[in-house]
Amino acid sequence: MSQSHALSDDQVGQELKKMTAFIKQEAMEKGREIEIKADEEFAIEKSKLVRQETSSIDTAYEKKFKAAQMSQQITRSTVANKTRLKVLSARQELLDSIFEQAEKKLTDATKDKGKYTTILKNLMLEGFYALNESKVQVRGRKADYDLLKKAIEQASKEYKEKVGKEISVSIDEENPQPEGSAGGLSIVGGGGKIDINNTFEERLKLLQDNALPSVRTTLFGKNENRRFYN
Template identity: 35%
Template sequence: RYLCRGPLVALSTPSTPASKMNDVEINQQIKQMQQFIHQEAAEKASEIKLKADEEFNIEKLRMVEAEKAKIRAEYERKEKQIEVQKRISQSNEVRLGRLRCLKARDDAMQAILAETAAKLPSLTAGSGYASLLEKLILEALIRIDEAKVSVRGVAGQAPAAQKACTAAAAKYKDWAAKNKDAAFASSIEVAWDSSPLAAGIGGVEVSGFGGKISLTNTLQSRLMLAYETRLPKLRAALFA
């Protein structure tokens, strides 16, 4: 046995061609793995990007369509509002046109009425006024159909009205004798009231039933009666 003194020296193993081949293969495999990993990462990144782009495009399309729908709804609302305002404006124009037409017609009718009323004073100065006054009194007496009545005329016409009242009272009694009983006819009293009417051009006012019922039969009242009853014919004649 020998005892070796001193440091141990590692014995180097000489490299062989087989070990070098293993290193090359390992490096190639490492490179292949790196390339595979890079390719996988690139494909994954591309896939993620495509998916992100697709989701972005879908969301963008959704937002665009939503905004379009909002714009269309707002446009339709404004269009309907404009249409409603247009119809209201047209309706107002038609209504105003009708009102103007009606006012023009009414003004024309009122002008005719005023023109006719202006001719009433001339009737009281005519020769036929006494007969007209008598007829007005008799008509009022028959319409009231009362035994005890009073008659009064307009201011300034007392003599003519009182004379017409006497003649009308006699004819009223004749009418009552034919159309009423004898007791009614014999009890007729037509009194003249000297207090004149507050206003009027011609005609009379007849009161009965103790003054509870009065019938105004003046020229103005007869004119208004004729105007109202003949108004449709007047309108047809003027505006047909």
């Protein structure tokens, strides 16, 4: 190589500076690319983690919300059932009280002897028609024997007029109604095997069974949840 083609030290220094600057520039650009790529990957990973954490939070919240709803429903149901039971209990107490008061007033029907005799006659006639026998007995309170005799006379006469048959009626003095009875009587037929209980206490029980639905409706209104009445 000739001397004229040789590079001077200054020229070599300048070339080295250029190469260094170029390499440095390349390195900076590569570094920026890496930094941008890293930022993008970081953003993607961050977004992924945020979505996962949000989903986890949403799932946990949904479970807690459902649990809270279920707990609220159970509480409401429990309170509603307790309230319903209290209402039913209070209603039953009122109904029991009504019939208890009615039972206490049963003896009031015996105070007017004339009306009571008519009641005894009508109770007898019910038994006469039901038994359709020629010979029966009646059981009443000892205190009512005088009234029973009058009622027997009236009932026997009316029975003959309505049915066209004679009927023999006697008082079963060996088996009177308890003195604690409120009143009324029993009609015995079938040779003592059939006993139609027409005492005031028994008639009140029948009334309680038969009239209870109507009494409930009168006091509390119709039951909207009830579909069948027969």
